Amino acid sequence: MDIRWVWESQNLAQRTLEHLRMFGIALALSVVIGVLLGLYLYRRPKLAPIAFNVLNILETVPTLALLVLLLPLLGLGEKPTIAASVIYSILPIARNTYTGLTSVERSYIEVAKAIGLSEREVLLKVRFPLALPLIAAGVRIAVVFTMGVVTLGGLIAAGGLGAPIQTGIHLYDRDIIIVTGLWVGALALILDGVAALIERYLRDRYGRR
């Protein structure tokens, strides 16, 4: 097997950059939207069951079906790929943010109130830090989802590492398939590992128990 040939002929260095760029944009958007939605639902808990039910249904939609359904709206390429990644990733982040904010132990809140913190300060200085480990766990799930969707983006001309995988399958070229497939897999494991480390750090720093 000629790894170098595959790497150069398929432009894997550039494909990897494209892949990580889409991944980065999608994940950043998901974190911002997810955390904000979680905060919003914390303020309006009555809406929470409806919002989570809708997101749960979206979550079951087959990835490729969602991608192709976004085509008429957003065209081919990066945009629908990023949009689909965000749609799948909002749920774990928003749900964990919401759960994290609402499940803070009463005694902490009471102490915070007793020393004279306002509602807003309780939220930002007590609830939010204590929710961080759970939020990070949600982000870690989103990392895995986003990696999967971005890889599929190759099928709708978004570039990234899905593109050479598609080429490999169409040419029935085992070298391209194995090298690119294993490389995407390794990349996914590395990113998941990094997310796990961050989650563990936050759990040690702010964890309960």
Next chain:
Amino acid sequence: MVGVERVLGAFGEHLVLTYASLFLSIAVGIPLAILSLKSKRLASFIMGFANLVQAIPSFAVVAIVVPLLGIGFTPAVFAIFLRALLPIVKNTYVGLSEVDEAMIDAARGIGLTEWEIIRYVRFPHAYPAMFAGIKFAAVLANSIAILTAIIGSGGLGSLVFEGLASFNTDKILAGSIPAILMAVFIDISFSYLEKRVTPEGIGGG
């Protein structure tokens, strides 16, 4: 327009593909979870492996199967099986192993054998977690079964890919809408099944 027969045929293939892989994963996953109860080492190996493989994009798994098994229906079933197996093993094992020790002791006290304890004590308690895993696996299988059309599995995915190649929106819709309805159906039916099977007083709330 896409002919109704074509869509129904593709839907049929999709169902066979999804459920064949799902049943295979259940048939392998549950015994594997029971085996993991017997050995701590096997359990930590399987759980570690499951967590690892779950992070790998489905498209990569589907692609890697091609050099190993070629293209067509069987390799597609194998790829879906690989992805669907993990949530089933993981959730079943967690459900089975998190039963209150006192309850196991009580069961032993009234003379149940190891197997009877698994069958009558551990399993009913594991149902909620197990069904959550199976539901997740079914949704996953339904999703990947579209994707495997790229390695020649047939089914609704082939309509999607044909539509994609020729920019034919009708074909894209004819392939993706039934798959989405299927996903919603799976979600509802498995939730219902879980409620029916779980004995009163266990899990759920």
